[in-house]
Amino acid sequence: MSRGHHTCHGRDILFDVPQDVVAEVISNIHLSSDYNVLALAAPDIAEHALPGQFVMVKAGERLEPLLRRPFSVFEVLTENGRIVGLSLISKRIGPSTKLLFEAKPGDRIQCLGPLGRPFVPVAAPDEAWLVAGGVGLAPFATLAETLRARNIRTKLYYGARRAAELFYLDTFEKLGVELVLTTEDGSRGDPGLNPRSREWVAERGRVTVPLERDLKASRDVAGLMIYACGPERMLAAVAKLAAAHGRPSQVSVERVMGCGLGGCYSCVIPVRTPEGKSHLVRSCLAGPVFRGSDIVWQ
Amino acid sequence: MDLSVRIGSLTLRNPLIAASGCFGYGTEYAEMVDLSSLGGVAVKGLFLAEREGHPPPRIVETPAGMLNAIGLQGIGVHRFIAEKMPELRARGAVVFVNICGTTLQEYVELARILSDVEGVAALELNISCPNIKEGGITFGCSLHGTADVVGAVRAATRLPVIPKLTPNVTDISAIAKAAEDAGADAVSLVNTFLAMAIDVETRRPKLSNIVGGLSGPAIRPIAVRMVYECRQKIRIPIIGMGGIASASDALEFIIAGASAVQVGTANFADPFIWPKLLEGFREYGERQGVKAISDLIGTIDTSAREKEWISS
Numbered sequence: 001m002s003r004g005h006h007t008c009h010g011r012d013i014l015f016d017v018p019q020d021v022v023a024e025v026i027s028n029i030h031l032s033s034d035y036n037v038l039a040l041a042a043p044d045i046a047e048h049a050l051p052g053q054f055v056m057v058k059a060g061e062r063l064e065p066l067l068r069r070p071f072s073v074f075e076v077l078t079e080n081g082r083i084v085g086l087s088l089i090s091k092r093i094g095p096s097t098k099l100l101f102e103a104k105p106g107d108r109i110q111c112l113g114p115l116g117r118p119f120v121p122v123a124a125p126d127e128a129w130l131v132a133g134g135v136g137l138a139p140f141a142t143l144a145e146t147l148r149a150r151n152i153r154t155k156l157y158y159g160a161r162r163a164a165e166l167f168y169l170d171t172f173e174k175l176g177v178e179l180v181l182t183t184e185d186g187s188r189g190d191p192g193l194n195p196r197s198r199e200w201v202a203e204r205g206r207v208t209v210p211l212e213r214d215l216k217a218s219r220d221v222a223g224l225m226i227y228a229c230g231p232e233r234m235l236a237a238v239a240k241l242a243a244a245h246g247r248p249s250q251v252s253v254e255r256v257m258g259c260g261l262g263g264c265y266s267c268v269i270p271v272r273t274p275e276g277k278s279h280l281v282r283s284c285l286a287g288p289v290f291r292g293s294d295i296v297w298q
Numbered sequence: 299m300d301l302s303v304r305i306g307s308l309t310l311r312n313p314l315i316a317a318s319g320c321f322g323y324g325t326e327y328a329e330m331v332d333l334s335s336l337g338g339v340a341v342k343g344l345f346l347a348e349r350e351g352h353p354p355p356r357i358v359e360t361p362a363g364m365l366n367a368i369g370l371q372g373i374g375v376h377r378f379i380a381e382k383m384p385e386l387r388a389r390g391a392v393v394f395v396n397i398c399g400t401t402l403q404e405y406v407e408l409a410r411i412l413s414d415v416e417g418v419a420a421l422e423l424n425i426s427c428p429n430i431k432e433g434g435i436t437f438g439c440s441l442h443g444t445a446d447v448v449g450a451v452r453a454a455t456r457l458p459v460i461p462k463l464t465p466n467v468t469d470i471s472a473i474a475k476a477a478e479d480a481g482a483d484a485v486s487l488v489n490t491f492l493a494m495a496i497d498v499e500t501r502r503p504k505l506s507n508i509v510g511g512l513s514g515p516a517i518r519p520i521a522v523r524m525v526y527e528c529r530q531k532i533r534i535p536i537i538g539m540g541g542i543a544s545a546s547d548a549l550e551f552i553i554a555g556a557s558a559v560q561v562g563t564a565n566f567a568d569p570f571i572w573p574k575l576l577e578g579f580r581e582y583g584e585r586q587g588v589k590a591i592s593d594l595i596g597t598i599d600t601s602a603r604e605k606e607w608i609s610s
């Protein structure tokens with residue numbers, strides 16, 4: 001695989017040129033009536049994917065849906081220490097995600113990646129606080145793994161609509177990530193509903209509430225990076241909270257994307273220019289991860 | 299099969315051109331696609347100045363197609379020449395620069411500036427973007443407007459001049475004829491169809507610009523018909539486009555009368571489509587015993603159908 005060269009958050013990072021593979025579905029775990037985790041046999045993409053990067057997936061081979069959809073790489077899947085594929089978290093909301101929800105093991109799905117700029121991991125002794133809303137959990141499994149491998153103290157603030165939609169808590173616990181959970185309806189975990197969760201306590205309300213509380217109490221934490229992925233309103237709130245407490249943030253945005261490669265100019269987002277003006281940039285190339293302070297939040 | 303085709307004074311190594319607006323400035327794809335393997339690369343429409351374009355949402359999917367209202371966001375001609383042309387030249391791309399102005403003078407100035415730039419193969423005149431109010435389509439919707447822009451640019455450059463025509467007119471072949479008479483070397487057709495989509499729950503348009511341009515397989519039969527109609531009216535080469543996603547789709551345009559084709563929306567779904575299309579051409583040539591793809595141009599046989607129609 002040849003190498004591409006880009007500047008990322010002021011540092012030069014080597015990226016691999018994306019590959020397009022017809023990936024076999026390894027498994028499709030239904031987490032609820034509309035969330036699923038789709039495992040794809042795309043080892044070449046998985047091997048080169050950095051935390052925060054995404055893939056463009058074409059669901060089905062028909063003309064509807066016509067275009068691919070972007071998904072953060074959720075897990076890099078291994079078998080006996082060998083990388084065998086990657087997984088995506090999807091929520092059924094439209095024709096593409098419906099097809100992905102219904103996909104069966106053995107089905108073939110076109111998958112292009114890895115794409116975009118990844119998260120930049122901090123170095124010890126800094127702490128990392130990850131803030132996820134709903135399917136925004138997706139890029140944090142690999143990021144948490146990278147951070148924990150560097151012995152970074154890592155906390156996950158994870159909010160969902162209801163308890164049954166908080167997934168993969170055990171994965172993060174096993175990595176030694178401290179969990180702070182919220183549900184909008186105040187419901188609590190029920191292991192009967194979700195075999196992947198056990199009993200735990202979630203606070204009622206938005207995920208930004210405990211985040212703000214902990215930021216206020218974090219004066220003695222020397223270095224701290226806030227990472228966020230989720231609905232754009234949550235990202236805006238997190239970026240503002242981080243800035244208000246003098247902490248840097250990195251956010252992964254999701255805009256309507258046509259190609260994922262910079263060809264269509266659909267996925268633009270306003271960022272601040274050095275002159276203090278607002279300028280639309282393509283989130284597929286300049287992102288999906290941005291500094292929270294670079295985005296002009298609307 | 300010999301895949302080379304001629305567009306006026308240009309000889310392209312094959313009939314495939316990446317469509318303007320669907321391939322960035324070409325450089326975005328340079329590490330994945332061998333740009334020199336394409337017949338040409340039509341870069342994203344350029345104004346003199348940088349443009350910010352429309353706010354998002356800028357695209358929405360529709361059955362077998364998509365609507366877009368990007369609003370011609372772009373870096374302007376000067377930055378294009380400084381930042382993109384060196385790489386396009388180094389990669390061996392045959393560059394079709396798509397230009398757009400708000401006034402006749404702007405088209406002329408763009409043509410003058412680009413005429414001196416090494417590596418620019420042709421000028422494609424965007425007189426057909428449905429998404430911006432000023433300039434562009436206001437020329438392309440009338441015979442006089444088309445003739446004025448083509449004539450003025452013709453007088454300002456020695457580069458091949460290729461107006462890109464809008465299908466949002468009553469008779470596109472009349473516009474094509476006006477372009478030919480004004481000195482165009484070829485015509486590109488079609489740009490997107492003005493269209494809209496509405497979210498019935500919120501009763502809001504799905505695009506921030508309210509309306510946008512429809513592209514993709516949904517428009518292909520209309521585009522083929524328009525190429526066929528223009529072929530009857532003009533002698534200059536036609537570059538056909540509209541929903542091409544396979545070699546057979548492209549061959550429809552060529553048989554209808556196009557000398558080359560552009561591929562746009564399909565590149566979004568499959569950026570590695572180009573070698574597949576070329577392979578499809580070769581397979582067709584072998585199957586049909588066709589030695590040169592240029593032998594297929596405009597070879598549609600309507601005689602039998604006409605007879606059947608009359609006798610029935």
